[in-house]
Amino acid sequence: MTIEAVVFDFGGVLLDWNPRYLYRKIFSDEREMEYFLTYVCSPLWNASLDKGKPFRQGVEELSLLYPQYAEAIGMYDTRWEEMRGEVIQGNIDLLYRLKKHYPLYGLSNWSAEKFALTRPKYDFFNLFDGIVISGDEKEIKPEPRLFEILIERYHLTPEKTVFTDDSLPNIRTAEKLGFQAIHFETPEKLEQSLKEKGVVLS
Numbered sequence: 331m332t333i334e335a336v337v338f339d340f341g342g343v344l345l346d347w348n349p350r351y352l353y354r355k356i357f358s359d360e361r362e363m364e365y366f367l368t369y370v371c372s373p374l375w376n377a378s379l380d381k382g383k384p385f386r387q388g389v390e391e392l393s394l395l396y397p398q399y400a401e402a403i404g405m406y407d408t409r410w411e412e413m414r415g416e417v418i419q420g421n422i423d424l425l426y427r428l429k430k431h432y433p434l435y436g437l438s439n440w441s442a443e444k445f446a447l448t449r450p451k452y453d454f455f456n457l458f459d460g461i462v463i464s465g466d467e468k469e470i471k472p473e474p475r476l477f478e479i480l481i482e483r484y485h486l487t488p489e490k491t492v493f494t495d496d497s498l499p500n501i502r503t504a505e506k507l508g509f510q511a512i513h514f515e516t517p518e519k520l521e522q523s524l525k526e527k528g529v530v531l532s
Contacts, residue, residue, distance in 0.1 A: 332490060333432065333492055333510065333529050334433075334490040335432055335433050335435060335486055335490070335491045336433075336434055336491070337437050337491060337492065337494070337509070338435070338436055338493075338494055339436075339437060339497070339500065339514070340438035340440060341438060341439070341440065341496075342496035342497070342514070343421060343494060343514050344417065344425075344454065345414060345415070345416075345418065346415030346417075348413060348415060349367055349371065349406070350367070350413075351412060351413050352406075352409055353402070356405060357402075366399060366402060370396050370399050370403065371403060375392060380439040380441055380464045381464055381469070381470045382441075382467075384443070385406070385407040385441065389403055389404055389406065389407050410444055411447065418517065420516070420517025420520075420521075421514075422454050423517075425454055426454075427531050427532060428524075428531065429457050431531075432530075433459040433484075434459055435458060435461065435462070435480060435484055435486070436460070436463075437480050438461070438464065439470050439476075440463050440465055442463055459484070460483065460484045462479055462483065464476055467479055471497070472499040472500045472502065472503040474503055474506070488504075488507050489509075489510070490510075491509055492509070492510045492511075492512060492529060493509040493510065494513075494520060495514060496514045496515075501513045512527075
């Protein structure tokens with residue numbers, strides 16, 4: 331089947347992001363840091379921010395529950411940019427090659443307020459014909475609705491659309507919806523998988 335469009339996740343695919351980049355500067359004890367990121371500023375709590383909860387509200391609510399960590403919790407907001415790592419250059423190079431042949435779309439779990447800070451810093455975001463961010467839509471992957479918003483808004487045919495993400499749950503949802511899904515591991519493997527699906531790269 332001829333591919334008509336390519337969709338990328340952002341965090342972990344185009345940009346490295348990890349709260350440990352910040353919190354290794356804050357905690358001297360690695361075990362305490364891991365406790366903090368597992369049970370305090372947990373993935374579930376971070377998902378609530380990605381789904382649209384304002385950072386100020388999220389920080390205030392969590393600080394009431396864990397007052398002993400209030401300062402560190404606040405840094406999740408005030409020093410958020412220190413959690414952002416380097417671009418994944420191999421995939422950025424792929425974007426430019428793909429753009430010669432296909433419309434490109436982004437589908438990412440990301441706080442709307444933090445994506446607004448990030449987008450102007452990277453020219454490659456200008457390559458995208460459309461971007462759907464969870465924080466704007468108040469929906470989050472791997473739930474199907476965020477994918478459906480992308481499909482409906484940009485009139486995509488999933489069976490003719492390649493989607494790549496570093497999260498296996500997100501890949502499984504994409505596959506159920508009919509996307510040509512690729513689990514991202516390395517830029518080299520991604521390029522090979524794109525070629526196997528008949529994607530033109532030049």
